[in-house]
Amino acid sequence: MSRAEERRPVRIGNVSGFYGDRLDAAREMIETGDVDVVCGDYLAELTMLILAKAQAREGGVGYARTFLTQVEQILAGCTERGIRIVANAGGLDPAGLAGAVRAVAAAQGIAVRVAHVEGDDLRGDLSAIDPPVGRTPVSANAYLGAWGIAEALAAGADVVVTGRVTDASLVVGPAAWWHGWAPDGWDALAGAVVAGHVIECGPQATGGNYPFLHEITDRRRPGFPIAEVAADGSSVITKPDGTGGLVSVGTVTAQLLYEIGPPAYPGPDVTAHFDTIRLERAGEHRVAISGVRGSPPPDTLKVALNDVGGYRNTMTLVLTGLDIEAKAAWAEELLFGILDRDAFDDVDVRLLRFDRPDAGSNPEATAHLRITVKGADRRLVGRGFSNATMELALGGYAGFHTTTPPTDATAFGIYRPARVPRTAVTHAVVLPDGTRRTVADPPTSGPIQPQVTAPPPVGEQSNGAAGEQSRAATRRVPLGAVAGARSGDKGGDANIGIWARDDAGHDWLAAFLTPQRIRELLGPEAAGLDVEVFDLPNLRAVNVVVHGLLGDGVASSTRPDPQAKGLGEYLRSRLVDVPAQLLPG
Structure with missing residues (x-):
């Protein structure tokens, strides 16, 4: 029997969704979560700019200091319980953060094995970046994958800190180590990417930012999420017992739709196909994720x-x-x-x-x-x-x-997305004994192929078949009466994930929300912008990407809502003609 068949699902608890998140989430997780690994996401695009400015100051550091505060609170408890710690809080100086963690451990008299992952910082050589870099940026980071984390854990690391890895890598790495996955186990890896995407933003998966307030009966601050990842990559999303909030098919759907683009979601380790995801309630505050298919990743990395x-x-x-x-x-x-x-x-x-x-x-x-x-x-x-x-x-x-x-006046930053060939990046892990190893790339699929949005079934100005069937029986109500939404930023683009409660609602949404109708509902600021709409029928959802709405990214945008956090709720507030049979009651 293989190791993968022998091992139970690994329980991975998220304790940070951004740099500045709730500090006591880590202590709460290790005391009540019964987890094997705690992970934390500290790096957004804006955070890299903040850390670069901090690093440039005399005596400044390029890592997330709040992570050290959490380590001080939980290191003894993690050591006693055998819980591993994985975080991308290293920012622009993962080696410096690894040294700071060792200093915390020494001050507490705890023997701890610390590893770090590096190679993402490209400021030393910008020549391979596409499109070419015209001037030296403040920060330039490739998005690394999970295999450096997995190798560090396999070498016995108690704490692994990284620079810019993908958010989902904080779950994929521990799962790959735990189950002994191969680099070409595409479906299992894709399943872990999806689980990582759900828990990466902390309590956004457990009732935070959720539009249907009446469903959240426990109004205490939401507990942080846990992903139980099985050997085949399927998972269950839950939260610690006794914490507030809600884990439901709705809250998980909302987070799955957050800050994504086309259904084929490319990462450094695997391309996860979000249109294959299946969700099912598996008990109170438990949602099962299954059916996720994966394929090889591209031969370039996002920068x-x-x-x-x-x-x-x-x-x-x-x-x-x-x-x-x-x-x-x-x-x-x-x-x-x-x-x-x-x-x-x-x-x-x-x-x-x-x-x-x-x-x-x-x-x-x-x-x-x-x-x-x-x-x-x-x-x-x-x-x-x-x-x-x-x-x-x-x-x-x-x-x-x-x-x-x-x-x-205050200084502002400009975000630019780019790509770099994998051959121009050295993904490396420095093990607890100081050994530095280069992490091999997985098999790749070549360049990313452009995806074209399927045209609406009838036309931009028509409701399609669903509209024809119900035109005589509609009510003018807010879109939010029949749909939830979650929105966010992807650099200068905004995304809005919109989902329905049932199949009939989805069929209507998919026909109704054409690119032209999205422009009309969002008003003048979207009038001349490129809008894409992607159908995700397994989630009863569509994902909308509004290109260029946020200009040069959050640090530069002049919108009152520069990260488009409220854009989905604005869309839900717009009055539309909804088939009467879709309305509650």
């Missing part, structure tokens, strides 16, 4: 580049009562009579309407004129701009005031 873009500043002018649009137009005219609009690299003016006629209170009668400027001249973008807005105070529109005093 995240962050540049310093210059300086930005925002001032928000408050407009009250009558003639809102006229007041806003006059304020803009006066401001750029004082300032030369062309002296800035970018000017973004947004009139945000919160006002209502005959408002019952003063705040309900207000709108905001939000003006953001960008440029290379810090003095001009800073006090030069914000002080100019204050010159309108006595000579501008009636009721002038601002939400803040004059503000100074």
Whole structure:
């Protein structure tokens, strides 16, 4: 009997979804989760820019300091229970973080074996990146896979810290080690990628950011998720007993749809096919994931580049009562009579309407004129701009005031996605005894093939067959009456995953939500953008990608919601004609 057949599912608990997440989640997990491995995700695209700035300061470090705080809290408990720790908190200095973990262990008198994974930092040689790098970025990191983590665990590491690996690698690596998987076990690896994708954002899988509030009867803060990954790659998603929140087919579906693109989800170890995922309730706060198919990964790796873009500043002018649009137009005219609009690299003016006629209170009668400027001249973008807005105070529109005093400029970053051949990257693991090993690449499938969205069954302006069947019996209600949504950012693109409660609801969604209709529902800011809609019938869902909505990424975007976190809820709030038989009750 093989090792894979002998071993029970490995229980992997997530204790961090981002740099700054709840610190006591790690202690809660080891005390109540009964897990074999704790993992934590600390690295977003924006985080790499933050860490680069921190590393550049005198005495600064390029890793996530909060991870060390968690290690101080749980290292003794993990040692007593035999729990392994895996985290990507190493950021731009995984070797430095590994040394800091050893120092924590020494201070507590604990013998601990620490390994780290490196090779993702490409700042030393940018020549192979495609498209070519025009200027030296602040950070340039390839997304490594899981096999360095697996090798470190197999060598006896108690703690493994990495730089930029994919978020799912924090689950795939421990699962591959535990079950003894081969690098070409595509279906098992793909199943682990899906499990990792579900738990990588912590409590977003256990009721956090979930649109159907009435389903969450335990309103305590949600517990962090656990993935029980079996030898065939199937898994069960759950949470520690006694913690708040909810694990349901709905909460797992929501997280599966978060920040994805086409159904073929390429990673460094495997391409996971999200249109093969099957979900089933497996008990209270337990959801089984099965059926995931995998295929070889591409022969390139994703690269995240962050540049310093210059300086930005925002001032928000408050407009009250009558003639809102006229007041806003006059304020803009006066401001750029004082300032030369062309002296800035970018000017973004947004009139945000919160006002209502005959408002019952003063705040309900207000709108905001939000003006953001960008440029290379810090003095001009800073006090030069914000002080100019204050010159309108006595000579501008009636009721002038601002939400803040004059503000100074802040630096902003520009995110750029790229790719690099695997041959230009050395994925390496440094084992607890100091031995450095190069991690072999898995078999690959060649270049990524472009995927084309299937055309809607009838046309952009039609509901299709579902619409024809129910046109005489519809009700105009918010889309959210029949669909959930979760949205987020993928660099400069926004994604919205939208799912229905049953097959009939999905059939209607898939026909109704064409690219043109998405543009119409999202309003003017999406009017000229490329929109893709991908069908995921196994999840009763569609995934929408709005290209370019977020400009150059979160650190640069001038949208009030720069990561598109609320975009899905906005879409759910829009009134549409829904077949009456789909509505609850």
